[in-house]
Amino acid sequence: MYVDLWQWFHESNHPQAHTFRSLSYQGWRFMHAAQSELAHQTFMDAHEQAKKLNLPCWELYFEYWACEVLIYNTVDRVKALDQTVRLAARAHQPQYKECRVLGRVYFILADIYVAIDVYGYEDKIREALNTLEADIPMDIDTHLRVMHIRAYFDYAFDRVDE
Secondary structure, three states, X not given: OEOOHHHHHHHOOOOOHHHHHHHHHHHHHHHHOOOHHHHHHHHHHHHHHHHHOOOHHHHHHHHHHHHHHHHHHOOOHHHHHHHHHHHHHHOOOHHHOOOOOHHHHHHXXXXXXXXXXXXXXXXXXXXXXXXXXXXXXXXXXXXXXXXXXXXXXXXXXXXXXX
16 A cells, blocks of 8 residues: 655645745755755754654654755765664654655665665665565655665675566
């Protein structure tokens, strides 16, 4: 079953939703302009606002995007791994169970492990992907990205037939 992350994003009727969407657009503009520090800070500031307002799905959503910036737009793999592992560990908590961004959290956990050392983190990658595919509804984009990692993973371990 797929979830629609973007339907949630566009149709949220919480009083802060318009502000949160604006912050998302601002963060993405910074990302596309190669202003990674500003993008990361924008997403983390929005994360803190969501946390103060007790909006767990928005909170998880913004920290997910902050991790995306670190993973794909910076070269600080240590910071990216640290923040992503902390995010994934927190994502197990009950208040995040229904958040549509949850699948993406587990995906980027696997992806940062792949980016750092696909062989050294084999067990952690497999665990993240298995958990994601077995227990967590994901959006179709995430599913396609998981299929890509699975293919790369099999290729890296010379399991081309799989």
